[in-house]
Every structure is written in C-alpha cells, then in structure tokens.
Amino acid sequence: MNFEIISVGTELLLGQIVNTNAQDISRMLSELGMNVYYTTVVGDNPNRLKEALALAASRADGVITTGGLGPTGDDLTKETIAEYCGLSCVMHEESRRRLESYFKEKGRYMPKNNLKQAEMPEGCIVLDNDNGTAPGAIVETEKNVFIMLPGPPREMRAMLRDKVRPYLESKTNGVIHSRSLRIFGLGESAVEERLESLMKNLTNPTLAPYAKTGEMELRITASAKDVEAAEEMIAPVEDEIRKELGDFIYAEGENANLQTTVVDLLNQRGLTLTTAESCTGGLVAKKITEVPGSSGCFHCGFVTYSNEKKEELLGVPHDILETYGAVSKETALCMSKGAREAGGADIGIGITGIAGPGGGNPEKPVGLVYLSVCAKDVHKVYRLMLSGSRDVVRERASLYALDAVRRCVLDSLRDDYIW
C-alpha cells in the first residue's frame, strides 16, 4: 500500500513548530513495509486543503492527515474529506458523551463549539482520543482509505500507536512485529561492516540501523501471521547479531537508554554510585536522576569544576594536579577514588576533560576526556578523543561514563568479584 501524509496547520507553514508528526507516521509506515512517496504541509485554508487532498488521493492508496480536527471554524479536515468522499458529518453519540465527560472530569464548562468535534463522517471508524478532545476517523472508499489524526503530537502519537497501527496491520493479513536492540560504543559504519553479510541476505525479517546521538538502534522487523510466528523469525537473527556485537548491545526496546540500564543494573545488585564531574558539569548526575527509582542507587554527586574543589571535596592530591594537570589520567583516577570515598558508594566515577571551545593545546586538544571508574577491586581509566561542539563532547563523555559503569558492574558479575 502507498501512502501520502498531509499535515494541516498554519503554525507549520510559519515555522513555529517542526513537523514531528510526519516523521512519526513515516517511520511507522516504513516499519510496516508501506511506502510514502510525498508528504505535504498545507495551512488552515479550505481550498488549498481540498486541492492537496484531491492530488494525494489521486496518487496514493491511503492518505493520512494530521491537524484540523479542533473546535474552531478554521478546523476543516473532517469536513473537507467528507465532502471529497460525498459523505455528510453526523453527530456521533459516543464521542459526544466522551467529550462531555472529558470536560466534566476537568471541572470545566464545555464551550458549544466543541460539539463539532463529535460530528463524524457517516459510516467512518471513529478513533477515540484518550489524551484530548478530538477523535480521529478512518473513512474507507472504493479507491482510498483516509485516516484523520489530531495535530498535537502527544495525542497523535498515542492514536497512531494504539489505533492506526493495529488497523493497518489487520489490512496486511498478518502482523508486522519489531524488536529494537540498543548499541553503544560502535559507530554506524562499524555496525554495518560487522553485519554486512547478514543485512544483505535478509528480506523477512529486515534489519535497519538508526543512528542516534552517540549511539545506535538496530531494528529487526518481521512480517508474519501472528506475533508468535514473528518472534520465531526474529530470534535467530537476534542471536546472530548478539554473537557479532556482544556486549555492545546494552538493552532491548526502542525507549531504552543507557541511564535506565545503569540504574536498573545497580538497583538489581544493590550497588550505589557517586559521580565526580569536571567537564561534564553535572550531566551524568542529571541523566541518572532522570530515571524514576534512581534514589535507590544514587545518593550524591559532585561537580568539581575548579582544581581547589577537586582537592577539597574529593581529596585529589595537590601534587597530582600540579604535576599532571587537571585533565590527566592521574587526576581522573583520583577523582573516581575520591567520589567513591566521599560519597560512601560502591562505585565512583571521575570525568575530566576539555569540552571546548577554548582551553585546548596541541598536547591536550579540545575533545580529550579522561574517564575513570573505581570499585572495590577495580580502578580503571579510559582516554577518549571526542569530536564535536562543546555540547556534543559533553554528551558523548556522559554516555561513555554511563557505559563504563555498566561494563564495570557486568565485569564484576562475570569475575565473581565480591562488592
């Protein structure tokens, strides 16, 4: 099936917001093996919307719209599509009840205009909106299917995942099922090189890499008669990837991230962590405390930006700073040790480096970062040369720090260290 996406909204044409909806929909369709040949943005203007709609319907099997389902006179997507299909809009009683109770629950009076949101093209499939007032709709004609979704990304995304995806899957005579593997420490080309022969020979399931800031996602997608059959097709591919990439794979699932993996690992094993950050300036602590439940493994962190504070708070010897400088493996080692001791934690990490834009020299250039991990029987230091702007260097350094903690805990598991 071929699709076009039409995003309706003058705020998009004015550049006030970026069109994440088109990306989310495109990505889902691509996962389902469906093609998108054009995406269009059009303002809240009935004639131009009508023109865009007719063109899309003439070229594609399906048209997915976002926006224009609101309560005001400007919101015309449903009406325009109904007119195009020769349908009228009629009050949908269940949607009206949902609307009324939505306002009642919030203790707010419902403006009369909002009732318009419950008027749906006759005979359509109504898509309940669990996060807002505008229901979505699917209209099937002989030639086309029209899928109308609300504009606010939070509402659109939930409806796309919970209502549209199952609907489209039901059209494919089976399911499309994916598993995501999250990878840290290998670049896109390194992953592709290692998996080259595997990727080339796969048609179902398929294997697609997505580069993220500093890390990667590998998505295995199978088309099968049911989820169980898809899982069976995915399993041997996943095994091969795991054999090839080993512990570069840190988690499964498209919402996984390093900080959650680290917090879960630490909590499972009853371990605590203290951070001592110089160039990352609190970014590692911030990431860890993003995770609900991080209070179990993280009691405190230090941001020691000046040399003096590295001495005072972490006990880095004055001599070490004098002799080797703040950005050195020796200082990093002392910082992680000091963090562990001052924080009374099982694991300490220390990060010191030159994030730029200034402060570099030929011997210690911008992007040089020393990262150290200290545990009972472990005291490691890593030398990183990171490229990019100040923000990117800091972001990458923080990811390496989290990964170092992960590897430290996993190693301890393997080697039967006692904590």
Add this chain to the structure above:
Amino acid sequence: MNFEIISVGTELLLGQIVNTNAQDISRMLSELGMNVYYTTVVGDNPNRLKEALALAASRADGVITTGGLGPTGDDLTKETIAEYCGLSCVMHEESRRRLESYFKEKGRYMPKNNLKQAEMPEGCIVLDNDNGTAPGAIVETEKNVFIMLPGPPREMRAMLRDKVRPYLESKTNGVIHSRSLRIFGLGESAVEERLESLMKNLTNPTLAPYAKTGEMELRITASAKDVEAAEEMIAPVEDEIRKELGDFIYAEGENANLQTTVVDLLNQRGLTLTTAESCTGGLVAKKITEVPGSSGCFHCGFVTYSNEKKEELLGVPHDILETYGAVSKETALCMSKGAREAGGADIGIGITGIAGPGGGNPEKPVGLVYLSVCAKDVHKVYRLMLSGSRDVVRERASLYALDAVRRCVLDSLRDDYIW
C-alpha cells in the same frame, strides 16, 4: 512573494530524520513577510521530484529546495531544476577550486564523483558552502526564482542566514530587521494580555510571540529602507514592551538563554555560585557549565539526593529533615546556606521537590518544588507548583533556579548590597 518549499530526501520519507529545514526556512520567510502555502517532501526519485517541482512552480513565485545536491547519482535537484528551466549544468571553476581545497585541507583524497557538485546551472547565482562540499544555487526565470540549498541542517542553516536572507531582503527594496526579547516567568497568554493593545495596533514593526519550553521569545520586526531606520522604528516599541514587562525580560537576541545571562552577570560582578540540587539532580550545574567561561563563577556543585547526604555534605540539620521533611521550605533554606558555605561561594542555591511520577501525596503533590537562594544579606525561598512530566518539572525548576540567581544579583545591584 509566495514560496513553496520542497525537501528532497528518502530519509525524510522513511522517518529517519525530522524536517527541521522546512521549519527554519518557513520561519525566515515569515519574518520577511513572505508567504508559504505548501511544503512538500519527496524522495530521491527523478520523476516525482520533477512532478513536485512543476506543481510548485505553477503555484508559487519562488521555490526553495533542500537536499539532493550531493555527489551521488541519486542527487538530482540541480539537474532537475536546470532541465525544468531549459538550462544545462556547466563546471563552475571557482566551486571546483573550493572543492579541491576543501579536500586538501582535510588531507583527504577527492573522489571523482564530487566534481559533479561544482557543475552548476548556467547563469545561476552560486551560493558558497562554508560548512560542506555542496554549493547552493539561485536560478531566476521570468516567472520564478528557484533557490537550491544543501540537505544537512548545519550547512543549510548557515547558507540560509548568510546568503539567502540577504538575497531576499535585497528583493524587498529595503531590509527586514528583527530584535528578540527573551522573557522568563510569564506565560504566553499573560504576555499577550499585557501587550494586547500594543500588538493589535502594530503593522510595521510587527510583534510576534514564540513560546519555548518554560519561557518566551518576543520578536519585533521592522521593514525599512536600511538597518538604521529599522532600529529607529523598533526602539519605541521595545521601550513600551520593557515598560510593560520590566525585568521579566532577561536578555536580548534569539540565541540568548538564562544560563548565559546568569554566568555573564556573575562574571561581570566577580561573584561565585554553588548549587545544591535534589530533585533537579545536577541539571542546574549542567546548564551553567554549558556556558564557556562558567569556570569563572562556578567552582563546584552538589547533588544531594538522599537525606543523609544533605546532612553530611550541606550540614542540613537532622531535626529539620525529621520535622519538616526533605521537600520543605526549611530544608531548601538549609541547602542553599550549606551550598554557599561548603562551596565557599558568594551565592548558594538549594532545590528540593517532587519531580514524579511517584512520591507525591495530597499534602506534597508531584510538581511541588522549594527553591532557595542564599547570599550575604539575602536568604529567600520560593514555593513552586509545576505541572508536567518528570522531565518537564525538572526543566522548569532548573529555569526558575537560574532566574532566582539572576534576580538575586540584580536586586543586590539595586539595593546597594555589599557582597
């Protein structure tokens, strides 16, 4: 002048990236008072690109494309537009020299394919690319103007700002000039309410509000014969806004942010700051250390997530924690005092709250944050009730903390405090 934007790239249709280019171009055109009626995304497919181009050129005065200027056979934007205009592509010697020296500087061999990037539609205006290999181009025909820009956002953005904007301004018989005011602590509707009569009566300059996460930008844009004349038109409007919004305006310029404002203020006055963070978990320290030069005013910060560490590192009395709890104005006050003392700084801040999703109760709900600032003769505490997810609560709390430091320094200036 009316424009259409065509973004070329299969990676957009697959949802691998979001179309920030269309947003950046739309925003610039809107600032110049030019209309965008349609935006289209099309893949690297010559027929569909040709079709999209012909349609856009038939409807609009100008067409701006992004992408498809690369060295591979897939990259066909220039060729397609040249063909549409009845032009051939010829080697542009200066671009060829630039390409060759680009590769030479990087110490890399130039693949032969890359030469294609220096072949430009005959008679076009060549737009040098200071950040990559693909030059852009402007082709003027009797009916249309075609502007071709590279796909990578970093290259596109610089070319748009430095080459395309001046070109379009030159077409408007004068300049379009803006000034941005950055506002914290007032919501969009509050700003609009205060400025309602002003906004309603303005035509040149215009006044446009943009909501950002937790803050706002107000942009005053004048169309005039030169920058000086535009500045003169902007000045009285700015005065009126400043009278109305006072110190809710924290800076000027579209790239301004609270952390840079705070670091500059502290550095100018030779003051230092120490942070003590609980619910924000290092986010304030991270923001401050984002700013190059923050080492002048920020020597250390504490993340004290557990009660024990609040006592140990900041000297918060056990009794206070026992009696009032960790999330209380009393604890916040002790944290800011402790931060100032333990950090040996002029100003200390303390932040404690419930970021959620768990941990709330009717008396202390999710979103409750106490924020305290301590200086020589100042000891303040703020009670905030913030809405949103864990991330949003933390983000907002960190912005309020930065603003509290800003206000603390400004107040000291006014009241002749001695630090």
